[in-house]
Structures are given as structure tokens and as C-alpha cells.
Amino acid sequence: MSVAEKPERVDADFGATDAAPRNTRITVLEPKRGWVSLGLRELWERRELFYFLAWRDIKVRYKQTAVGAAWALIQPIATVAIFTILFGHFTKLPSPTPYVLLVFSGMLPWLLFTQSLTQSSLSLVLNAALVTKVYVPRLMIPLAATIPSLIDFLLGFVVFVSLMVWYGVVPTLAILTLPLLILLALATALSVGIWFAALNVAYRDVQYVIPFLVQIWFFVTPVAYSTQIIPGKWHLVFGLNPMTGVVQGFRWALLGKAANVGPLLALSVGLVLVLLVTGLAYFRRVEREFADRI
Amino acid sequence: MGEFAIRAEDLAKQYRVGQFEPYKALRDVMANAFTAPFRTLAHRGRRDATDGDKRIWALDGVSFEVSQGEILGVIGANGAGKTTLLKVLSRIVEPTRGRGLVAGRVGSLLEVGTGFHPELTGRDNVYLNGIILGMRRREIDAKFDQIVEFAGVERFIDTPVKRFSVGMQVRLAFSVAAHLQPEVLLVDEVLAVGDAQFQRKSLGRMEDVTKQGRTILFVSHNMTAIRKLCPRTILLAGGRVVMDGPTEQVLDHYLGSLEEEGGVGAVSGEALEEKATNHLWHPQPVFRARTVALRDATGAPRQSFQSDEEITVSVEYDVFETIANLELVLELYTEEGELLLRTELADAAAANDMYLTKPGRYSARCGLAPMTFGERRFYVTLYVIAQGTQHTHYERLLHFDVVFMGYNDNLSVHSRSAYFRPRFDWEVESADSDGTPS
Numbered sequence: 001m002s003v004a005e006k007p008e009r010v011d012a013d014f015g016a017t018d019a020a021p022r023n024t025r026i027t028v029l030e031p032k033r034g035w036v037s038l039g040l041r042e043l044w045e046r047r048e049l050f051y052f053l054a055w056r057d058i059k060v061r062y063k064q065t066a067v068g069a070a071w072a073l074i075q076p077i078a079t080v081a082i083f084t085i086l087f088g089h090f091t092k093l094p095s096p097t098p099y100v101l102l103v104f105s106g107m108l109p110w111l112l113f114t115q116s117l118t119q120s121s122l123s124l125v126l127n128a129a130l131v132t133k134v135y136v137p138r139l140m141i142p143l144a145a146t147i148p149s150l151i152d153f154l155l156g157f158v159v160f161v162s163l164m165v166w167y168g169v170v171p172t173l174a175i176l177t178l179p180l181l182i183l184l185a186l187a188t189a190l191s192v193g194i195w196f197a198a199l200n201v202a203y204r205d206v207q208y209v210i211p212f213l214v215q216i217w218f219f220v221t222p223v224a225y226s227t228q229i230i231p232g233k234w235h236l237v238f239g240l241n242p243m244t245g246v247v248q249g250f251r252w253a254l255l256g257k258a259a260n261v262g263p264l265l266a267l268s269v270g271l272v273l274v275l276l277v278t279g280l281a282y283f284r285r286v287e288r289e290f291a292d293r294i
Numbered sequence: 295m296g297e298f299a300i301r302a303e304d305l306a307k308q309y310r311v312g313q314f315e316p317y318k319a320l321r322d323v324m325a326n327a328f329t330a331p332f333r334t335l336a337h338r339g340r341r342d343a344t345d346g347d348k349r350i351w352a353l354d355g356v357s358f359e360v361s362q363g364e365i366l367g368v369i370g371a372n373g374a375g376k377t378t379l380l381k382v383l384s385r386i387v388e389p390t391r392g393r394g395l396v397a398g399r400v401g402s403l404l405e406v407g408t409g410f411h412p413e414l415t416g417r418d419n420v421y422l423n424g425i426i427l428g429m430r431r432r433e434i435d436a437k438f439d440q441i442v443e444f445a446g447v448e449r450f451i452d453t454p455v456k457r458f459s460v461g462m463q464v465r466l467a468f469s470v471a472a473h474l475q476p477e478v479l480l481v482d483e484v485l486a487v488g489d490a491q492f493q494r495k496s497l498g499r500m501e502d503v504t505k506q507g508r509t510i511l512f513v514s515h516n517m518t519a520i521r522k523l524c525p526r527t528i529l530l531a532g533g534r535v536v537m538d539g540p541t542e543q544v545l546d547h548y549l550g551s552l553e554e555e556g557g558v559g560a561v562s563g564e565a566l567e568e569k570a571t572n573h574l575w576h577p578q579p580v581f582r583a584r585t586v587a588l589r590d591a592t593g594a595p596r597q598s599f600q601s602d603e604e605i606t607v608s609v610e611y612d613v614f615e616t617i618a619n620l621e622l623v624l625e626l627y628t629e630e631g632e633l634l635l636r637t638e639l640a641d642a643a644a645a646n647d648m649y650l651t652k653p654g655r656y657s658a659r660c661g662l663a664p665m666t667f668g669e670r671r672f673y674v675t676l677y678v679i680a681q682g683t684q685h686t687h688y689e690r691l692l693h694f695d696v697v698f699m700g701y702n703d704n705l706s707v708h709s710r711s712a713y714f715r716p717r718f719d720w721e722v723e724s725a726d727s728d729g730t731p732s
């Protein structure tokens with residue numbers, strides 16, 4: 001639905017006989033066909049809603065602080081420990097740095113990605129009342145749902161930094177790009193998440209597909225292994241997974257060691273942009289049916 | 295005509311019904327895509343019938359205009375399209391046809407406490423809910439104390455709302471909504487919360503809001519509230535505007551239309567005879583009913599009543615010879631034929647006088663107490679029994695509809711499925727010694 005400024009729109013349609021007050025915004029409610037604008041202006045105007053939805057999820061998640069924070073730490077630590085024992089000690093996968101740092105630097109963006117992806121995919125169904133009982137810009141819901149996993153990420157990051165100190169790894173200047181890489185990880189999650197969020201309203205079994213997809217995705221992303229073990233001719237294929245660029249980017253930023261980061265990142269950014277734009281367009285297109293279907 | 299706040303032009307909304315399936319399974323869609331070519335060949339032309347893809351128009355060409363500062367009431371039976379209209383005007387659903395224009399910031403209250411989270415404190419929820427309803431953070435900061443005071447939950451504001459009683463939660467949620475200051479407020483029955491005292495306050499608050507020149511569209515089942523708040527009302531039926539005018543006229547028409555639809559409030563003579571099932575153990579009837587009627591306080595036969603009116607069932611009958619113990623029995627049934635209530639002349643003290651009924655013309659009246667019924671349709675069955683000589687049954691002789699009016703300022707109208715909505719005594723006292731809510 002579009003919002004037009006007075007007086008042009010209304011005067012054009014009705015003449016000036018009984019005009020609405022000057023400077024009042026007229027909301028026009030009418031059926032939309034086909035593709036509609038992304039409504040980014042409206043998102044900006046309601047940005048406080050974004051903060052509050054994210055803040056609500058964070059607050060609820062860490063309500064029982066000890067348990068909430070403990071879970072945020074147990075997951076990466078346990079996974080990293082298992083991989084380190086299996087692949088670092090038993091299999092002895094090739095690694096340019098201590099294997100535990102290799103896994104951990106991959107696990108940080110990976111968990112950020114999967115948590116954000118899962119939360120944004122389920123967000124519309126979990127917040128059904130925000131769709132059926134009130135009008136808010138619907139895009140805000142999956143958007144805000146990607147944020148809370150940042151807290152888990154930060155907690156894991158603290159552990160990672162301690163490990164770096166322990167191993168005496170000194171970061172290079174590349175670490176300054178970390179905020180951008182975090183943003184890219186979130187954008188990747190969002191680009192897939194809005195597709196799933198919208199699909200999940202229409203096809204409710206999409207939510208069962210997500211864990212399966214995440215599992216497969218994990219194995220084709222170089223989280224537990226280095227790209228060294230991938231034969232050269234396969235690099236492009238792996239690069240088509242936007243998370244490959246994200247994970248390699250993180251390694252480069254944190255450990256200063258990773259091959260082909262530039263082209264991989266460029267490919268990731270390009271792919272994420274395509275997914276994001278098509279996802280936004282699809283979301284806006286099916287949005288008008290959300291309240292009827294949820 | 296002044297400046298408009300809401301303008302609806304031929305608004306229509308279509309829903310799919312029937313084999314209602316709001317969402318599909320992706321696996322079915324994929325399976326269909328795979329098997330469709332084969333199935334279409336096998337059962338060409340049969341798919342439409344099995345899809346159950348019926349459509350109804352929940353709104354079907356609604357046009358009206360509301361001026362700035364006006365309060366418009368919207369009434370109509372269940373399914374008339376009231377809530378759909380609100381959802382369209384609130385942008386929750388998109389119209390299938392037509393166009394609506396709303397001038398200024400819109401606040402819509404389709405439910406109280408949208409987005410409330412039980413784990414969060416009252417304070418957190420006030421902010422969250424306010425932001426969801428479209429308030430700015432600064433606005434909430436400024437009105438926070440008023441909101442909490444209005445709800446009367448100052449002491450518990452930093453307690454998680456899961457510890458609040460339901461009443462407290464609802465009061466807090468309504469209070470947030472009541473401090474929303476949009477130019478146009480769309481309200482669906484949400485006044486029906488809290489106790490009578492809180493509802494009086496809420497109603498007062500709504501009146502204040504309109505004094506500030508804001509526009510309200512108020513959808514309600516509650517005629518008392520409509521009458522009190524709205525000078526003008528539109529009546530919806532079947533997704534169309536049936537009437538638009540001064541509230542009193544529209545309400546009269548609405549109650550009258552229920553009357554017409556149902557038929558009559560009285561049966562007499564031939565028509566009554568036709569309805570009778572007689573069991574005679576005597577060569578001649580010993581009595582004959584002349585008229586059975588449902589009457590209002592003025593004695594006029596009616597078919598629909600407000601819940602705060604007394605409904606008098608009157609039976610006029612002739613007795614031809616002295617009868618020992620003439621018994622009248624009245625029963626109310628649901629539409630499906632389930633017995634709801636039975637009352638007998640013998641229950642009353644006056645029955646003593648009827649022990650021996652001498653020949654003559656009589657009139658018996660049974661008053662069904664006001665404040666008893668919910669908003670439903672009731673079927674009346676009458677038995678007239680002269681023990682051992684004549685039993686006459688009038689099954690489903692008449693029916694009446696009740697429009698639930700709420701209790702004084704108590705606007706609780708969530709009575710739609712209940713047959714009885716009596717006013718009973720309620721008492722609440724704190725069971726905790728420290729007074730914390732639980």
C-alpha cells in the first residue's frame with residue numbers, strides 16, 4: 001500500500017471541493033497488482049520498531065542471564081572442541097594455523113549466520129499477531145530477528161580472542177574489516193531468511209526444510225576445514241556458496257591467513273545482493289496475503 | 295461537508311472459504327507439479343470440483359465517509375464484515391476491489407496488548423506495545439507515568455507481566471492504547487476489557503479523545519456503548535452498508551430488521567391450532583389457547599429483545615369446564631433442539647389459585663427476567679396440561695433473538711456463543727499476605 005503526500009494526490013482524484021487538511025498524509029488502500037516498491041522509506045520511519053523488536057528478543061533470550069550466556073558459549077566451544085579432536089588430532093587436516101583457531105574462526109561467522117537465518121525464517125510465523133492484529137511494515141520482522149544472534153557472537157568472540165592470546169597470534173590490520181564482514185554474514189542470513197520467511201507463510205513445511213538445509217550447507221562451507229584441501233578447479237564452485245567468502249574473510253581478518261579472499265568476497269557480496277533484492281521483491285509481492293494465510 | 299478523515303469507495307474483500315486451507319505444504323505443491331500433467335489427462339475438468347475453492351465477499355462494495363473529529367459506530371451481525379472493514383482500513387489486509395483513503399496517522403486496536411511478552415516487565419511491555427502501535431519512543435517517555443497510573447499498576451510496573459492477573463495485563467495494555475494519539479483511531483470491541491469501573495474510565499477516555507478533534511471508527515456489538523459514544527452509525531449486513539445515519543435511527547432499524555427476519559412475536563387463532571399437538575382423553579377439549587405471545591414492557595408482541603428488557607411470555611386461553619390442576623410449562627430450546635430451560639406455572643405461588651380452574655377466559659404471564667440471556671436465538675415450546683383429560687403441546691411455537699446490551703457501563707460483550715449471560719456476584723480478594731500479584 002502506498003502513502004502519498006497531500007495535496008497533489010487527493011486533489012487530482014477528487015477535485016478540491018472537500019479536501020483533506022493540508023500537510024496531512026493520506027494513506028491509500030487499494031489492491032496492488034504485480035511487483036510493488038520495497039517501501040524502504042517506511043522502514044526508516046519505523047526504525048524504532050526495529051530496535052525494540054531486536055531488544056525484546058535479546059532481553060527475553062538473556063532473561064535468565066547465567067543460562068542464556070552459558071548456552072551462547074557452550075555451543076561454539078563444544079563444537080570447536082569436537083572438531084579439534086576429530087580433525088586436528090586424529091585426522092590431522094592440513095591447517096596454516098593451529099587447527100583450533102582455524103575451526104573457531106570459521107565457527108564464529110557460521111553460528112552467527114545459522115542463528116540469524118533460522119530466526120528470521122521463522123519470524124513471521126512466530127510473530128503472527130504483529131501481522132494479523134496490527135499494521136507494521138512486515139519486512140521489519142525478519143530484519144529485526146537477525147540481530148539477537150550478535151550477542152552470542154560477541155560472547156564467542158571473547159573466547160576466541162583469549163585463544164588467540166594463548167597461541168600468541170597477533171592480528172594484522174585486516175582485523176579492522178571485521179565489522180564489515182559481520183555485516184556481510186548478517187546480510188547473507190537475511191537474504192536467505194526473507195525468502196524463507198515469506199515462503200514459510202505460504203508453505204508451512206518450509207520450517208522443516210531449514211535445519212536440513214543448514215546441515216548440508218555446513219559441509220559445503222569451509223568451517224571445519226581449510227580451503228587448502230579443495231582442489232583448485234573446485235574453488236569457483238565453492239565460491240558460489242556466499243558463506244565461503246564470509247568464512248574465508250573472517251579467517252583473513254582474524255588470523256591474517258587465507259587464500260583468494262578478494263575474489264571470494266566479491267563473489268559473496270554479489271550473490272548476497274542478488275538474493276537480497278530478489279528476496280525483498282518476493283517478500284513485498286506476497287506480503288499482501290500474509291494476514292490471510294498466517 | 296468538512297474535511298474527511300476516512301473515505302471508503304466501493305471497498306470489497308474476498309476470502310477463500312470452503313475446504314479452507316490457508317497455507318499449503320511445499321511438498322504437496324511439488325508433488326502436484328510432478329503428478330499434475332498425468333492427473334490432468336486422466337481427470338480433465340474435474341479439478342475445480344475437488345479444489346473446494348469457494349470464495350465469499352466479506353466486504354462487498356462498502357462506501358462511506360467520516361469527517362474529521364467524527365465518531366462513527368459500526369454495527370451488524372456476526373459475519374457482516376465489521377472486522378474485515380477494520381482490517382482493510384488498518385492496512386492489515388488489502389482490499390480486493392475499491393479504494394480507501396485515510397488522512398493522517400492511523401492507530402488501530404483490533405486487540406489489546408499486541409506483542410506483549412510475558413517474560414518482560416510491565417515497563418518493557420509498555421514501550422514495546424506502544425512502539426508496535428506506532429508511538430514514538432519520546433512520546434512514550436512523556437506519557438509513561440500517565441499510562442501506568444491510568445492502568446493502576448504502579449506498584450507492579452517492574453514485575454514481569456506473567457505475574458500480573460489477567461485483569462491487570464488487560465488494563466495495562468488498554469492504557470497504552472488509550473494514550474496513543476493518532477488522528478484516526480480504529481477500535482474493535484476492545485473497550486470490552488476490565489471491570490466496570492475501568493470500562494467507565496476507558497469510555498471517558500475515548501470521549502476525551504474525540505473532543506481533541508480526533509476521528510474514531512468504533513466497531514461494536516455493544517449497543518449501549520455505541521449509543522453513548524457515536525452520534526452516527528453505519529449498519530453492515532452481508533458485507534454491505536445497509537444503513538448510514540443517526541445512531542438512534544440505525545439502532546431502531548437494526549433491532550427492527552431482526553424482528554422482520556424472525557417473523558412474529560405472537561401466534562393466535564388458526565395458526566396456533568395448527569401448531570398444536572392434542573392428546574384428548576375426553577370427548578371435548580376442556581381448554582383452548584387463544585394467543586401465545588412474547589411481549590415487551592409495553593405489552594407489544596416482539597420477536598427481538600435487548601438483554602436488559604424483561605420478556606413476557608403471555609398465554610391467553612379459554613377454559614370450558616372446571617379443571618383440577620391446569621399446568622402450564624414453558625421450555626426454551628436452542629436452534630439445534632437442545633433443551634436450555636424449563637419453567638412451570640406450578641413453581642410459582644400463584645399456582646395455588648389455579649388448583650381448581652373454573653370455566654372462563656384467562657391470561658397467564660411468565661416474565662423471563664432481564665439480564666439473563668446472551669446474544670442468541672431461543673425457541674419457545676409450551677405445554678398446557680390438564681391432568682388426565684387433555685395435553686396440548688406447542689413445540690417450537692415461537693422464537694426470539696436477544697441483543698446483548700452489556701451491564702450499565704460494563705461493556706463486556708464477549709457473549710457471542712453463550713446462551714446465558716446473567717449478572718452473577720463476583721468477588722475477588724487477594725490471597726497473598728504480601729499483596730504481590732500472582
